[in-house]
Amino acid sequence: MEIHLEDVKITDDGHLSVRFKEEDHTGTFPPGFLQEHSYSNGHLALKKQATKINPEHVGVVPEVQWSDVRDSEESLYQCLKNINEHGLCMVRNGSIDGKLVEKFALKIGPIWDNTYGAVWDVKSQKTPTNFGYTNKEMQYHMDLPFYQAMPGIEFLHCLRFDATVEGGQTLFLDITDIAENFRKDHPEEFNILATIPFTFARVHNDRDYPINMVIRRPIIQLNREHEVVAVFWNPTVTGALQAEENEVESFYKAYQLFAKQLYSCQDKEMVVRLQPGEIVIWNNRRLVHRRNAFHGDGDRHFRGVYIDICEYKSRLSILSQKYGDGSSIKRVGNGDWF
Ligand SMILES: [Fe+2]
Structure with missing residues (x-):
């Protein structure tokens, strides 16, 4: 009609x-x-611009108080807005209640269950089954990139971190920002990482619930305008590259170069030494994190949970309409540009 x-x-x-x-x-x-x-190119450009991360926000660690986010939805909005702009947020002056991190995450969305459990602990063990359970240095990585929908927002709550323990800081870097710079410095290698799929794999049979997860995806994901819309990075969960023979050498050269670029940007690194009762929350799709080795008498015990990136975006969007100006959500590394 x-x-x-x-x-x-x-x-x-x-x-x-x-x-x-x-x-x-x-x-x-x-x-x-x-x-x-509106289908006008002008409006589309304005919308896209509004979702881009402000470079001035990169490398800054914002913070909120636990009592504020516990009691006020508007403060919770401020916390989510901080993650939107900076990639992370510190929550100061919480308690060492073992249920605290779950209670907090549930204010944002359902907890994302996975093969390591919905709630997991990071504590050095005598016979570790995972590198995270040692006291050794951990390199830059994102958690669980072998899941098709890898975790979005990650929470780490400090239950114990004795003053006698030396080291053990958590360090963050905005990998989306690094990828954009990598394109400028090394366009050919950038193109290799954006086209040849890398293999992320976690194969672990010697545990109660054996895992065999393998996924191939390019390290850098672009949209049709060739903008970076996701990056995947974790050298500790690497499977066999399934590329053509003549691509293998150039792929690994590009891979090494990107790793070098990451470690050459430590001036942009955000360093956090959690105190008991504190929580750090970050976007696991935008930031990579690493850990310094730790030594000395005493304990370090963190408890973590994840929530899905879509749940976070949804909650932020609703709170932004209620308490903010309804402004656009920045790129969260979910393969989309808003
Ligand atoms: Fe991790």
Whole structure:
């Protein structure tokens, strides 16, 4: 059925009013709705620009107080906004209640269950089954990139970190920012990492619940305008490269070069030494993290949970409309640009 317009006008309050002939119906469209549905290149460019990360926000660790986020939804919005802008947020002055991190995560979304459990502990063990359970240095990585939908937001709550323990800081770096710089410095290698799939694999039979997870994906994911919309990085969960023979050498050269670039950006690194009761929350799809080795008499015990990136985006979007200006969510590393 064809629809014809009988009358079109701008109302006194700036809305577009359209009267449809066949349906005997008048529709009123506010300017925000029209901009959202506009196909003009100018509006599209503005929308895309609004989702880009402000370089001035990279490398800054914002913080909120636990009592504020516990009692006020508006403070929770501030915490999520900090993660949106900076990639992470510190929550100061919490308690060492073992349930605290779950309670907090549930204010944002359901906890993401996985093969390591919905709630997991990071504590050095005498016979570790995972590198995370040692006291050794850990290199830059994202958690669980062998899952198709790897975790989005990661929480680490410090239950114990004795002053006698030396080292053990957690360090963060914005890998999306690094990838953009890598494109400028090494365009050919950038293109290799954006096209040849890398193999992420976790194969571990000697545990109660054996794992055999393998996924191939390029390390750098681009959209059709060749913008970086996701990066995947974890050298400790590497499977056999399934590339053509003539690609292998150039792939590994590009891979090494990217690793070098990561470690040459330590001036942008954000260093956190958690105190008991504190929680650090970050976007596991935008930041890589590493850990310094730790030594000395005493204990270091963290408890962690994840939530899905879509749950976080949804909660932030709702709170932004309620307490903020409803402004765009920055790129979160989910393969989309907003
Ligand atoms: Fe980790």
